[in-house]
Each structure stands twice: as C-alpha cells, then as structure tokens.
Amino acid sequence: MSDQVSSILKAWGEPAYRLTQVEDARRAGAREWEDVTTLPKDLRARLADVVPLWSVTPDAMAESRDGTLKWRLRTADGLAIESVLIKHARGRRTLCVSSQAGCALGCRFCATGKMGPGRDLTAREIADQALLAADAARMADARLSNVVFMGMGEPLQNTVAVFDAIREMHSPKGLGISARSIAVSTAGWVPGIEELVAFEVPVRLALSLHAADDDTRSALMPVNNRWPIANVLAACRRYADRTGRRVFIEYLLLEGVNDSPADARRLAAQLRDGRFHVNLIEYNATGGEYRGSSPDRVRRFSEELSDAGLFPSLRRSRGADIAAACGQLANS
Numbered sequence: 001m002s003d004q005v006s007s008i009l010k011a012w013g014e015p016a017y018r019l020t021q022v023e024d025a026r027r028a029g030a031r032e033w034e035d036v037t038t039l040p041k042d043l044r045a046r047l048a049d050v051v052p053l054w055s056v057t058p059d060a061m062a063e064s065r066d067g068t069l070k071w072r073l074r075t076a077d078g079l080a081i082e083s084v085l086i087k088h089a090r091g092r093r094t095l096c097v098s099s100q101a102g103c104a105l106g107c108r109f110c111a112t113g114k115m116g117p118g119r120d121l122t123a124r125e126i127a128d129q130a131l132l133a134a135d136a137a138r139m140a141d142a143r144l145s146n147v148v149f150m151g152m153g154e155p156l157q158n159t160v161a162v163f164d165a166i167r168e169m170h171s172p173k174g175l176g177i178s179a180r181s182i183a184v185s186t187a188g189w190v191p192g193i194e195e196l197v198a199f200e201v202p203v204r205l206a207l208s209l210h211a212a213d214d215d216t217r218s219a220l221m222p223v224n225n226r227w228p229i230a231n232v233l234a235a236c237r238r239y240a241d242r243t244g245r246r247v248f249i250e251y252l253l254l255e256g257v258n259d260s261p262a263d264a265r266r267l268a269a270q271l272r273d274g275r276f277h278v279n280l281i282e283y284n285a286t287g288g289e290y291r292g293s294s295p296d297r298v299r300r301f302s303e304e305l306s307d308a309g310l311f312p313s314l315r316r317s318r319g320a321d322i323a324a325a326c327g328q329l330a331n332s
C-alpha cells in the first residue's frame with residue numbers, strides 16, 4: 001500500500017526488508033521509532049525526525065458499561081477522529097473504523113454529519129486504526145474478528161484509500177480478516193458502489209436506507225436527492241449479484257418519521273427479491289430533533305417485515321453511554 005515510510009526508505013536507498021522490520025515491530029507493539037530495535041540506531045533517529053511511526057495517535061479513551069471502547073485519535077496534522085471497538089462473546093471484537101475526518105453528506109440524524117466536511121483519511125490512517133485495535137484486543141486476550149466502516153465519514157467517497165486499507169486488513173501478511181467479516185457501509189454514494197462492484201475483495205456491503213420513500217429519505221439524507229432509492233437499490237443489486245452476498249439494509253427507527261406499518265410494507269415491497277437482509281437499528285438521540293421508536297412500534301414494524309418474508313434482525317446499539325453508537329461519533 002502507498003505509505004510515507006516506504007517511500008522515505010526507498011528514497012534513502014534502504015533495502016526492502018527494512019519496511020518489513022518496521023511493520024513487524026508495529027504489529028509487536030512498538031509505539032515510537034526507538035522501540036523498533038531491529039533498525040540501526042542512526043536510521044531510527046533519522047526516521048524519527050521526518051515521519052511518525054504511527055499515522056494516528058490515541059489521545060483519549062472511554063470505556064462503556066458494556067465493554068465497548070472508544071478512542072479519539074489524532075492524525076499527524078492534528079485532526080481528531082474516532083474509532084470504536086465493540087466487545088462480543090468468545091473473545092471476538094468488532095472495530096468500527098472512520099474513513100474521513102467529518103462528513104460532507106449531512107444526514108440529519110448524524111452527529112458526524114453536523115461537523116461538516118473534513119478531509120479523506122489516508123489508507124495508512126485507516127489501516128492504523130485497525131492495527132491499534134488489534135493490539136488492544138490482543139492485550140485483552142481477545143482478537144479483532146470484524147471491521148465495519150461505520151465510523152466517521154462516507155467510505156465510498158474515499159475509495160482509493162479505503163480499498164487499500166481493506167487489502168491490508170484482509171491480507172494474511174496484514175491482519176488476515178476474512179472478506180465476509182469486513183463491511184463497508186454507505187449512505188448511498190452510487191459511484192462508490194459501482195467501484196466496489198469491481199473491487200477484488202468481496203466484502204459485505206451495508207446500505208443506510210432509513211426510509212422507504214424518496215420524500216422521507218431526502219428529508220433525512222440529502223444524498224437521496226442525487227441518487228434516489230431506486231437507483232441506489234439497483235447498484236446494490238449489482239453488488240449482490242457480483243459477490244453472491246446479500247446486502248444489509250440498515251434502517252434506523254425514528255418515532256413518527258419512518259416507523260409506521262405502512263412504511264414497513266413499502267420497504268418490504270422494494271426488497272423482496274432475496275438480495276437484501278434488513279437490520280433494524282435503535283436510534284441514539286444526539287440532542288437533535290429525532291427520537292427513537294417505542295418498543296411497541298419497533299415490534300409492529302418488525303412483524304410487518306416478517307409477514308412479508310423479510311425476517312429482520314434487531315440491532316441493539318452498543319456503547320451508547322459513551323456516545324460510541326451508530327450516528328454518535330463527533331469527537332465529544
């Protein structure tokens with residue numbers, strides 16, 4: 001993958017194995033150049049003068065009652081991003097990774113969207129979030145088993161870096177995470193979905209749909225004005241056909257906005273072809289205008305979908321007490 005350290009070592013005429021030594025040391029827990037003891041001392045000192053060993057550095061951490069960890073990380077140019085490590089049974093951990101610092105798409109229910117556009121993260125900055133999380137999991141006798149691109153930013157607006165980072169996470173020389181354990185979540189950025197169709201690693205695709213009709217969706221997610229539901233579902237179908245994997249439809253239930261039985265029937269009518277699996281998600285209030293649906297409305301919505309043969313999963317948000325749940329990442 002494109003990497004500043006690699007270019008510097010090359011420019012200085014260092015042999016190729018130096019980069020492997022650096023990568024091995026990072027994986028073994030080195031935090032500073034002086035910890036990379038396999039490199040000659042003078043080379044470590046020269047590198048320390050020009051480039052950080054890690055592209056992101058943790059500068060704050062919070063732990064939720066349910067064991068979820070949220071880090072605030074600083075990029076070398078001082079931007080703050082967040083990643084979240086979710087605890088599961090049997091020592092498994094899922095990392096929710098950020099792909100941009102901020103987000104230009106402005107979904108109304110999302111704390112990151114309220115921050116406005118930041119910049120695309122580099123492949124190194126994305127992959128380093130996963131390497132740091134894998135290290136933290138190891139220290140807790142657990143393993144990083146899954147990565148989801150559901151942190152800050154729209155990953156399919158930053159495909160070159162995101163795909164490079166995925167290659168490293170997936171590679172046996174990197175973290176060796178299987179393609180089906182990596183999920184890319186999009187708000188419906190259709191050119192990015194088309195690029196994903198051509199991408200060689202068959203990761204899972206999740207579409208944040210959150211509404212069953214264009215008027216409601218455009219009010220919640222301005223990106224829908226550019227690519228309405230029919231267009232984005234058509235692109236998702238192409239991805240499902242290419243990979244043979246069902247696309248996850250993420251649906252936040254918002255009281256009185258998108259959670260009526262009629263909404264559920266409208267949703268089911270568009271997703272009945274066997275290429276989709278619906279995840280219904282609890283909404284975490286971020287101090288805005290929306291409220292999560294009551295348990296009774298969630299149950300009725302879910303029953304309507306099941307009656308239509310869709311059998312949704314109900315996702316409980318994790319880490320809500322530390323603002324680490326879906327839609328809550330905003331550097332608090």
Ligand code: SF4
Nearest residue numbers: 103107110113153187
């Ligand atoms: S939900 Fe995703 S795409 Fe929408 S504003 Fe938030 S980070 Fe951006």
